[in-house]
Amino acid sequence: MDGAAIETAMQRHVDAGELAGAAMLVWRGGTARTICVGWRDIEARRLVERDTIFRIASMSKPVTSLLTLMLFEEGSLALDDPIIRWVPEFSRMRVLRSPQGLLSETEQAERPITVADLLTHRSGLTYGDFHRGPIAAAYGTLGGDIDSELSPDDWIARLAELPLIDQPGRQFHYGKSTDLLGLIIARIADAPLADVLKRRILDPLGMKDTGFIVPRTNERRRAGLHGFDAEGRLTTLQSAPGGHALAERPESMTFVSGGQGLWSTLDDYLAFARVFVGGGAVDGVRLLQPQTLAMMATNHLTDLQRSQARLLGMPIFAQGHGFGMGVAVVMEPDKADPVRCGGGPGSLGWPGAYGGWWQADPNDGSVMIFLAHSMVELEQLARGIGLGVWSAISEFQSLGSRLQ
Incomplete structure (x- = not known):
């Protein structure tokens, strides 16, 4: 053919x-x-x-995920590291009792989110567009999924205030896990994610x-x-x-x-x-x-x-x-x-x-x-x-x- x-x-x-x-x-x-x-x-x-x-x-997700594993090989992070090592904003996570329930109806997270949870989309993070309950509007406060007027630090802080829709590690939920990974990489490298990607993957x-x-x-x-x-x-x-x-x-x-x-x-x-x-x-x-x-x-x-x-x-x-x-x-x-x-x-x-x-x-x-x-x-x-x-x-x- x-x-x-x-x-x-x-x-x-x-x-x-x-x-x-x-x-x-x-x-x-x-x-x-x-x-x-x-x-x-x-x-x-x-x-x-x-x-x-x-x-x-x-x-874009495979590109950011591969960059994360490059840092893993170098010892900058471990897959079982709790992400609060770099984003302490996530130290007090709550989990919705029901993905469609009220934001006030939560329970405590059983354990921290890890790097591996973000890589495999088992963090409990989601996309607001996938839901009809109050969590949908709450995700809307983050701005556009691609172009947000928030700074990276403000975006992280606001995301950390939202309840998860599931316990970390329990289930696959497609969502903002890779976005958070990218901003964690930026904190590790003390440089914008765009610069790190360019230097480590795009230019080579x-x-x-x-x-x-x-x-x-x-x-x-x-x-x-x-x-x-x-x-x-x-x-x-x-x-x-x-x-x-x-x-x-x-x-x-x-x-x-x-x-x-x-x-x-x-x-x-x-x-x-x-x-x-x-x-x-x-x-x-x-x-x-x-x-x-x-x-x-x-x-x-x-x-x-x-x-x-x-x-x-x-x-x-x-x-x-x-x-x-x-x-x-x-x-x-x-x-x-x-x-x-x-x-x-x-x-x-x-x-x-x-x-x-x-x-x-x-x-x-x-x-x-x-x-x-x-x-x-x-x-x-x-x-x-x-x-x-x-x-x-x-x-x-x-x-x-x-x-x-």
């Missing part, structure tokens, strides 16, 4: 108005094949190109177009914010869904989201993803030792935690996948949903809410990446609006796996 079949299939999704455009890459045997379809800016009629810069949303791997902002010199390469109107028609958005991010981030803003704030390109993210098929190194640049990489890419959820884990009300790890440290891990390939990642046993990846996706398969040394801007409100998802991008990703995963 050649790339023409993928291009034809993906163009059908563009023609159907399911996404504005997409940039795709399949890397195997040291050769990268790229396929680009549609528009990076539907108003300016600018085509998606190989170097188009996209918001990658939660594809040559990821020159990855960061929390897109420089003005690269504005023409930036993908526009695309989503859907109330009738499900493709349109240009003024900001990210839910007000999570601003169309233009102020230079004075100091908060950064290590969990979902990065922009990147196909080639930049390929450099990062190759770490997972290269035993922790890329072209002689070593970020992790093989044993640490193996720990990151191994399921850490118990059977009960896998069966009970939910995302938007749907089981996420009940079959096919487990969760390592910042990444989903394929455990039963025949049952693995490709929207998280496919491939053989031990393959890994983690998608982004705006239509980004990747997988790295150490069995054949391959990497696949799909980048798009298909930004959907949760209530639109509930009505079936915006699901086309996930169908496109599943089709790309299937076709890309057979690309020779």
